[in-house]
Amino acid sequence: MLDILIIGSGGAGLTSALTAKEKGATVLVVGKSYPTASQTSMAQGGINASLGNITPDSIQAHIDDTIKSAHKLCDREMVQELCQDAPNTIKWLEKLGVPFDRTNDAKVAQRQLGGASSKRACYAQDYTGLKILHTLYDTCLKEGIEMIEEYFLLNLITEEKRVLGATFLDIVTGEVKEIQAKNTIIATGGYAGIYKGFTTNSEGATGDGIASILRAGGAVSDMEFVQFHPTALKSSSTLISESARGEGGYLVNTKGERFVDELLPRDVVARAIASEMQKGEEVFLDIRHLGEEKLLHLMPQEVRLCRLYEHVDPITELIPIKPVAHYSMGGIDVNHHLEVTGLSNCYAVGECSNAKIHGANRLGGNSLLEIISMGRKAGENAVKSLLPQSNEIESNQRQQDQEYIEGLFEEYPFERNFYAIQHELGRKFYQHAGIVRDNTQLNNLLNELRVIKSDLDNMGIADKQVENNTNLIDFLQFQNSLEIGEVLLDSALVRDESRGAHYKEAFPNEEDKLYRVNSLYWIEDNVLQNKLVKVID
Amino acid sequence: MQRELTIAINRGKKITHFSVPEEKTTLLKALYYIKEHTDKSLTFSSSCRSGICGTCAVRVNGKEVLACSYTFEEDDLIEPLAYHEIQRDLKVNKQRVRETLKSSKAWLQKSQEIQVTEEQVAVTEKQTDCILCDSCYSSCPVLEVNPDFIGPFALTRAYRYIADPREGNIKGIIDNIQSNGIWDCTLCGNCTEVCPQGINPKMDITLLRGTSSQFGYSDPNFQVMDFNFGGGF
Numbered sequence: 192m193l194d195i196l197i198i199g200s201g202g203a204g205l206t207s208a209l210t211a212k213e214k215g216a217t218v219l220v221v222g223k224s225y226p227t228a229s230q231t232s233m234a235q236g237g238i239n240a241s242l243g244n245i246t247p248d249s250i251q252a253h254i255d256d257t258i259k260s261a262h263k264l265c266d267r268e269m270v271q272e273l274c275q276d277a278p279n280t281i282k283w284l285e286k287l288g289v290p291f292d293r294t295n296d297a298k299v300a301q302r303q304l305g306g307a308s309s310k311r312a313c314y315a316q317d318y319t320g321l322k323i324l325h326t327l328y329d330t331c332l333k334e335g336i337e338m339i340e341e342y343f344l345l346n347l348i349t350e351e352k353r354v355l356g357a358t359f360l361d362i363v364t365g366e367v368k369e370i371q372a373k374n375t376i377i378a379t380g381g382y383a384g385i386y387k388g389f390t391t392n393s394e395g396a397t398g399d400g401i402a403s404i405l406r407a408g409g410a411v412s413d414m415e416f417v418q419f420h421p422t423a424l425k426s427s428s429t430l431i432s433e434s435a436r437g438e439g440g441y442l443v444n445t446k447g448e449r450f451v452d453e454l455l456p457r458d459v460v461a462r463a464i465a466s467e468m469q470k471g472e473e474v475f476l477d478i479r480h481l482g483e484e485k486l487l488h489l490m491p492q493e494v495r496l497c498r499l500y501e502h503v504d505p506i507t508e509l510i511p512i513k514p515v516a517h518y519s520m521g522g523i524d525v526n527h528h529l530e531v532t533g534l535s536n537c538y539a540v541g542e543c544s545n546a547k548i549h550g551a552n553r554l555g556g557n558s559l560l561e562i563i564s565m566g567r568k569a570g571e572n573a574v575k576s577l578l579p580q581s582n583e584i585e586s587n588q589r590q591q592d593q594e595y596i597e598g599l600f601e602e603y604p605f606e607r608n609f610y611a612i613q614h615e616l617g618r619k620f621y622q623h624a625g626i627v628r629d630n631t632q633l634n635n636l637l638n639e640l641r642v643i644k645s646d647l648d649n650m651g652i653a654d655k656q657v658e659n660n661t662n663l664i665d666f667l668q669f670q671n672s673l674e675i676g677e678v679l680l681d682s683a684l685v686r687d688e689s690r691g692a693h694y695k696e697a698f699p700n701e702e703d704k705l706y707r708v709n710s711l712y713w714i715e716d717n718v719l720q721n722k723l724v725k726v727i728d
Numbered sequence: 729m730q731r732e733l734t735i736a737i738n739r740g741k742k743i744t745h746f747s748v749p750e751e752k753t754t755l756l757k758a759l760y761y762i763k764e765h766t767d768k769s770l771t772f773s774s775s776c777r778s779g780i781c782g783t784c785a786v787r788v789n790g791k792e793v794l795a796c797s798y799t800f801e802e803d804d805l806i807e808p809l810a811y812h813e814i815q816r817d818l819k820v821n822k823q824r825v826r827e828t829l830k831s832s833k834a835w836l837q838k839s840q841e842i843q844v845t846e847e848q849v850a851v852t853e854k855q856t857d858c859i860l861c862d863s864c865y866s867s868c869p870v871l872e873v874n875p876d877f878i879g880p881f882a883l884t885r886a887y888r889y890i891a892d893p894r895e896g897n898i899k900g901i902i903d904n905i906q907s908n909g910i911w912d913c914t915l916c917g918n919c920t921e922v923c924p925q926g927i928n929p930k931m932d933i934t935l936l937r938g939t940s941s942q943f944g945y946s947d948p949n950f951q952v953m954d955f956n957f958g959g960g961f
């Protein structure tokens with residue numbers, strides 16, 4: 192029997208695979224796309240570590256900044272562990288060959304990002320995620336790590352709350368496959384894709400792993416916390432990295448006035464932009480004064496993206512921007528060992544997990560750090576807890592899933608075009624469950640979402656070919672995001688306060704007495720349950 | 729009513745023409761428009777929408793582009809990448825082509841702890857921008873005659889590691905790119921022309937030839953010529 196099944200082949204998945212293999216376990220990485228296509232490739236700005244190569248820094252300062260930004264919703268122990276491990280994490284990546292930029296005295300270069308008290312983000316131009324991911328991929332090939340691409344996660348295989356692997360739809364053949372393993376690591380990424388059309392995320396950020404945990408009886412938490420990145424291109428929602436502001440870029444309105452300290456945490460800056468827009472102002476990023484040479488050296492990707500998607504040249508023109516959904520702080524609820532709440536032999540790591548590091552608002556540069564540092568931890572812990580002997584079980588999960596998929600090919604009249612609904616829902620999530628929230632609107636949207644869920648029988652797939660059916664994958668992803676969207680909206684409704692990325696005009700303050708809590712959700716007897724769990728220092 | 733224009737998609741058995749709204753936007757958006765409104769069976773691959781994940785490369789009028797980064801025009805002919813197994817419409821199997829990374833062992837062979845300077849990082853700054861979109865591979869005419877050719881992206885990656893000061897075993901890479909590798913390239917430069925990241929595999933291959941010479945390797949084609957003519961004088 193396979194020791195460790197890793198679902199998801201981004202930075203977190205590949206890191207945990209490398210670590211688990213190094214510790215002697217047999218590993219298999221399974222993903223719905225090619226590893227190098229994962230969301231990690233889109234991370235631009237940098238990865239935090241208090242190396243102090245440019246400006247004085249300390250682990251304590253990194254911890255303090257992270258806790259401050261988390262608005263008292265993080266787990267101090269986890270934050271401390273992460274920040275302490277950050278310098279080692281950079282060392283590890285360096286050893287693998289990640290080409291970080293350097294200072295003129297051959298140290299790893301570091302830049303300023305929002306909410307940081309020092310120049311702390313190590314970077315490789317504005318391709319940091321890309322270069323880390325590809326180096327991890329090359330190392331996986333070197334270490335002979337088996338990777339299966341184009342397997343779409345359907346369900347976890349469980350026996351009395353113990354996870355024993357998962358079922359997948361082989362996208363190429365259309366067959367349902369089962370992979371059993373002693374331990375499973377979920378590293379499937381976030382869910383901001385539900386804000387379709389208003390997100391920097393890729394098409395596949397539909398929270399498939401998180402939805403599978405819910406269906407298997409595990410718990411998720413803090414799903415109401417979605418980070419809005421202040422600067423995405425206005426017409427395409429393409430990300431323009433925070434490093435643009437870190438390097439000295441300004442935010443200006445139509446009158447050319449600056450209206451916010453650009454280096455405050457993302458939640459504050461996003462709200463300031465939204466408030467300008469509410470007044471009828473357009474908002475622009477201005478990086479012209481940084482000069483052509485600096486821009487082409489430090490932000491070659493940003494320059495290209497502006498020219499291509501916004502048809503502006505950032506060297507000479509203002510960049511029209513808007514804040515869009517960018518990162519899921521909430522996710523699969525895990526303990527200090529990254530074990531999933533409510534299930535055994537199952538770990539979650541990276542954006543799909545809620546390791547209580549980012550709390551109510553993530554700091555730029557901490558997500559790449561989390562996927563590598565916690566990726567290593569997940570790999571290690573999954574090896575440590577391996578049972579010496581374990582036998583495959585007889586499970587009917589594959590059969591059930593097979594029947595469900597076959598049903599999709601037979602039934603479903605396709606009376607309603609789910610693509611149109613998906614776009615409409617994305618827009619409504621942005622408007623009503625976005626930067627500024629209101630209970631009436633959240634409630635209406637939740638009701639609407641439930642109607643859509645109950646109407647799935649009138650949607651389904653129009654493409655009836657079994658092999659390479661992307662219409663089917665789109666539909667399965669849509670269903671996952673509906674399941675997640677329901678939790679997101681419900682938890683946003685419950686939290687009658689404003690904290691970090693979650694902001695309600697009617698409740699503008701942090702209400703520690705009632706809401707310094709993690710909102711936990713799970714499904715029991717087919718009903719969504721929730722509980723508010725107090726954060727203890 | 730919004731004006732429309734027509735693009736053609738090679739779907740294997742036939743070329744299908746589709747009408748899409750005329751606007752200055754990406755080919756990927758047009759493909760999604762077709763899938764969501766006209767024909768839900770149209771099959772293509774995509775992910776990030778911003779030119780960084782390498783998923784959506786196709787050929788337009790015979791030239792490789794990223795669908796998410798190309799602005800389409802009337803009568804464009806869209807086809808899947810060449811030298812890849814076509815799975816359906818524009819979706820191809822990249823698995824077999826990725827094997828070239830394994831056969832060339834294009835990774836850090838032996839990591840040595842050494843100080844890396846600003847200038848040394850700059851040497852491979854472009855090469856490490858590679859997004860593995862396979863455009864270069866699809867454009868390479870050598871693959872027409874030699875399907876076992878390692879191809880441009882794996883060779884660029886090999887160069888990226890031999891030029892990294894942390895590499896403690898350059899020969900470990902050089903040895904693996906001799907057969908079906910650097911000497912098979914015709915230096916036509918197609919790969920350089922189509923790379924969406926502005927990488928120059930042709931130059932990297934030339935540099936790899938130079939390093940190979942330092943390890944005692946030489947152009948086998950030249951040796952053959954030398955054999956034919958060498959004895960006569």
